Amino acid sequence: VVLTGGYGKFGGPFFAGNPLDRGDGLRSNEAALQKCLSDSRLRIIGLRDLKPLMNVAKGLDVHFITASELPADWQARLPWVYLGADECGPITAVDLDALDQKMIDRLLSDHIKAIDLRSIAMQTSADNDGQDASILALAKATIDWHRRHGFCAECGGPTNSQRGGFARQCADAACAAMHFPRTDPVVIMLAVHGDQCLLGRSAHFLPGVYSALAGFMEPGESIEEAVARELSEEAGLTTNSVRYFASQPWPFPSSLMIGCVAEVDFTAPVIDDELEDARWFSRKDLARIIIGEHGEVAVPTTIAIGYQLIKAWLDGHSDKN
Numbered sequence: 244v245v246l247t248g249g250y251g252k253f254g255g256p257f258f259a260g261n262p263l264d265r266g267d268g269l270r271s272n273e274a275a276l277q278k279c280l281s282d283s284r285l286r287i288i289g290l291r292d293l294k295p296l297m298n299v300a301k302g303l304d305v306h307f308i309t310a311s312e313l314p315a316d317w318q319a320r321l322p323w324v325y326l327g328a329d330e331c332g333p334i335t336a337v338d339l340d341a342l343d344q345k346m347i348d349r350l351l352s353d354h355i356k357a358i359d360l361r362s363i364a365m366q367t368s369a370d371n372d373g374q375d376a377s378i379l380a381l382a383k384a385t386i387d388w389h390r391r392h393g394f395c396a397e398c399g400g401p402t403n404s405q406r407g408g409f410a411r412q413c414a415d416a417a418c419a420a421m422h423f424p425r426t427d428p429v430v431i432m433l434a435v436h437g438d439q440c441l442l443g444r445s446a447h448f449l450p451g452v453y454s455a456l457a458g459f460m461e462p463g464e465s466i467e468e469a470v471a472r473e474l475s476e477e478a479g480l481t482t483n484s485v486r487y488f489a490s491q492p493w494p495f496p497s498s499l500m501i502g503c504v505a506e507v508d509f510t511a512p513v514i515d516d517e518l519e520d521a522r523w524f525s526r527k528d529l530a531r532i533i534i535g536e537h538g539e540v541a542v543p544t545t546i547a548i549g550y551q552l553i554k555a556w557l558d559g560h561s562d563k564n
């Protein structure tokens with residue numbers, strides 16, 4: 244599937260298309276990793292309260308810190324992740340929160356600000372090629388994981404960062420359990436029947452916004468089974484077939500959105516308490532809704548795979564694999 248405004252080699256949704264060579268081979272080679280970290284071209288993405296430092300002087304650009312702006316022992320003091328490299332050199336992400344306020348203040352200015360990733364995405368989606376957003380998604384999701392996994396899930400002891408920040412190991416030698424950054428799969432599916440599709444809204448959506456239904460996958464379940472279960476639970480629908488559409492990294496905090504189209508029986512939706520409303524819309528209705536001419540109903544922002552699913556179905560692209 245090629246998406247409207249798709250990013251990267253496979254034309255994925257927003258937050259996909261990371262252009263970096265992640266350098267998995269480097270992560271377990273301490274000498275090679277150190278060489279990268281002491282490279283004079285090293286670019287550091289700083290996160291304050293999980294918000295990347297951005298340059299707002301002209302539009303919105305990632306602001307890279309240099310190692311000379313951080314304490315000499317930053318690698319030992321601050322949680323960091325080796326993100327990879329491109330032709331301009333290596334890139335890391337660093338959690339700035341352990342620095343004292345004075346030092347953080349020195350990194351910020353009138354045009355260097357820590358900005359929430361959702362807000363960055365909303366502001367850059369129209370004119371950005373999406374590559375910066377995909378790197379920021381990796382940075383934010385992994386730094387967030389470090390913050391929440393300081394202790395071993397096996398024995399409760401403290402853990403230490405390993406492999407360039409792509410693992411944590413229990414510090415207790417008797418346990419030594421390895422832990423890896425998690426990705427939580429979520430199915431998001433457009434239920435369709437002929438010329439009709441079903442959209443729902445949760446109470447936390449912006450007023451008037453309807454989208455494809457979604458839910459976390461459960462253990463011991465295929466993607467198709469999760470789609471059918473969620474549609475049954477949330478809207479009382481019976482699913483007859485499921486087609487994969489595309490997937491999207493969604494770093495809030497660590498989801499992978501798995502977009503599908505489900506052929507269902509045409510029945511009145513019976514909603515559960517996760518939804519405020521669910522309705523069938525015709526292609527004709529949606530054509531007006533998607534260009535903002537409906538007045539009452541709107542679809543999600545273009546950065547969301549929910550939008551891409553609706554747009555592809557409307558254009559007839561989701562009918563083919």
Ligand SMILES: [Zn+2]
Nearest residue numbers: 395398413418
């Ligand atoms: Zn342990």
